[in-house]
Amino acid sequence: MSQDTSNSQAAVSQGTTGSMIYSAGPVTGNEILIDGWELIVGLEVHVELATLTKLFSASANRFGDEPNTNIDPVTLGLPGALPVLNRHAVELAMRIGLALNCTIQPSTFHRKNYFYPDMPKAYQISQYDQPINIDGFLALPGGKRIGVERAHLEEDTGKSTHLGGSGGRIHGSDYSLIDFNRAGVPLVEIVSRPDIRTAEEARQYVTELRSILVAIGASDAKMEEGSMRCDANVSVHKPGTPYGTRCEIKNVNSIRSLGRAIEYEARRQIDMNAAGETVRQETRHWDENDGRTHTLRSKEDADDYRYFLEPDLVPLAPSKEWIQAVRDAMPMLPGARRARLSEATSIAADAEAIMVVVERGQDDYVLAVATAGGDVGRALVHVKEAFADLGPTPSVPAADLAGLTLLEVAGTITATQAKTVLADIVAAGGGNAAAIAASKGFEAMDTGALEAMVDQVIADNAVAWAKYCGGEDKAMGALVGAAMKASQGKADGKLVTALLQAKRLA
């Protein structure tokens, strides 16, 4: 497991006296207990739905258009304009609910009132105490279930750009520009339960959620374009005691940043506790540049949103038939796809090859290779290694890849030779593996000939051999490379490596 220690030096906390208290060490992504403290994380993920039009009007829902072109009286909140709910947005919200094992219930919309220049009506229409989806869960690839409290519909705001003198913040800026293209874009906010215990779990949760959203066509879920946005509620406590005061971390713009922000915030809170200080409930802003979170507003400064039932809309109560129709149209989800491939290959469902191939949507193809008589394990490896650019429906006929895996399994060609043959097959969009192997003169070397060749390589590369024997494992690469060259690629790389290791020990 990789550990992100990049901010270990910066893990500081601002003491009440203004002194900086440096922490003892890094908080790593996968430890359950840190100095006896347990990390408690809940995530709020906003996703923009992939509808053609906005949640309450007929303007286009499209990213990247000329500012203020996808607008209309409803989007601009002009006097007299009224919202009309987008049926497709409701369907996508229901798909999300079903994918996250939620109960779909009759729901209502409320007004969340606050003033902000990019919010045209001075209220956001959002689901409040009766959300469409409740009580679900998301299973991480390793099997742990993270509870999903709710996944509700709401509208997005416009986008403000603050210019001049303020570093992008409204306070102190000279002027601001507002683009209302995003105003009214449908969002689903997915609120997890505080079941996440490590930064790594948080990363896995968002990664898996993203895969699900893309798989069901609900969203393109691009964090870099803002179509998926994530806020983290972070607190720490000693196991067996009540949860600590939580801080909400905003402005996390990538999955990597999410992990970093959680790690930083956990360290900050642990250090505060260790120093006898009290963590205050507040909203904090993640700064990607300095790798810290900063106070945005405290709980006392929080707006009173004066929620009340949106009188311009009627309750939303999807019929059983509608819900069933949405359920029937659901594609297989990434978790099920991984389980299917895991069963076929006897490899763990969260193994990298399976994760990668399912993420690319190439698992059907791998199974098709098996159906065509190929070895499913070798097919998985080849697809993962060589099909990165080929998409979910590779042009290479499954039967051709099946043929290649059979040559390997039979020992007719080595894994290295198979790669070479496969490169030709991929380049040509197909081909007979046996014929290509024959044309290249590929045949596996017998063990006796191979050992003689390895001895010759050692003799010819005395310096590398001496380094390797001296414990410099990197020198092995040069020796294997020389062996492959000497054999014109016919040697089995794994066998060469094994021979070199045996001879060093001898």
Next chain:
Amino acid sequence: MSTPTNALTAVQIAAGVRSGQLKAVDVLEQHLARIDTREGEIHAFNLVLADQARAAAAAIDAAVAAGNDPGPLAGVPVALKDNMCTHGVPTTCSSKILDGWKPPYDATVVSRLNAAGAVTVGKTNLDEFAMGSSTENSAFGPTRNPHDITRVPGGSSGGSAAAVAAGFASVSLGSDTGGSIRQPAALCGVVGVKPTYGYVSRYGLVAFASSLDQIGPFTNTVQDSALLLDVIGGHDPMDSTSIPAAQPSLMAALDQGVEGLRVGRITDLPEGADPDVVERLEAAFDALRAAGATIVDVQVPAFSYGLTAYYLIAPAEASSNLARYDGVRYGLRVNAADTNAMYGVTRAAGFGEEVKRRIMLGTYALSAGYYDAYYGKALKVRRMIADDFDRAYQQADVLLTPTSPTVAFPFGAKGDNPFAMYLCDVYTIPTNLAGHPGMSVPFGTGAGGLPVGVQILAGTLGEPQMFRAGAALERAMGAAK
């Protein structure tokens, strides 16, 4: 053509124009002439659209000449309350905060009027954002009652009521949130109808209290109101609260009479109506009984809680609906050091006293810690009122009450006391809370010879029965003349 049209109803004007016997342009000129004569003293309009109306009337006549039917309101001059959006034409809500704003779209009712051949003569004055009962809260000065210009026309749709009463327009549209059509109709001696919530699309009606607002007609006759509602009513996909089902024609319901109709008298109605108003109400009961209706006693216990519930619910919604007037995108902007300060000074300069009072009241009622005690409780009362009415409508088809406790009152009479002004709507408000229809029909005169209206209430989509009762009262008055 020189047929005087002030004596003609909208039904007659439309029939005349469609058949070619009347010219829409002549009908219009007679109305514009009356505007020229009396608008200076009445101030019914924020804006008279003479040129636009002349062009529209000429187009109607051209259509008839070409053998086309301009529609059921062909050539009928109509005035619009200035809180209904008109494409490219200023829509002010009689507020300084919408200074200079021209909507880029027509309200659904405006589109339907245009499609039916109506000719819009102007935008009428109102209490700012429809908050008031006298039209004294207009930022552009009050409208005067055509029956006595020292008195108010009622409100908030005072301009629309006065425009019909003064013959400036054959018919007009108003909006009714707590009585804003029926009360000015009563005070100006015309027919005014608030339909069932959802009967008429609110798309393009600038919101005051969204769960209560309904558009409805002012007319000289019950039949004209039926005609107008048949045109502007019916489902609109742009308004999610619009009733999906098609509605039966009200014009067709008028002929049915009131034989066997059960007319309810609310025995626990709040007291406080003036004797002259009570006398006309009793006369109305007598007239309906004489026409064949049965009078039954009913109780609506929660009726008297309507006023207090309304003055929490309506301001709460208004505080949210009016938050968009922030100086950022349109209307008035008063510049200040930063955005928050700009909001403050813009809204302080743009809104009048009554609007500010209601925004503050509503903001408070919705605030954390007060919601349950105020807004939440008001919602419960609202439910009780609807339930009580529904029980009453099991015994009666329609209910009869005064529309306004008094006849038109002098300017300034209630100026210093908001609550005295709020009491003007004590009989009209409960109907809005229940979402039910109500209409005011002129039924003679009271003190000083001023008009008195009688209010007819019905249950959800009870418009046909309500109109039958209204037509019967109108016939009784006609017979008495």
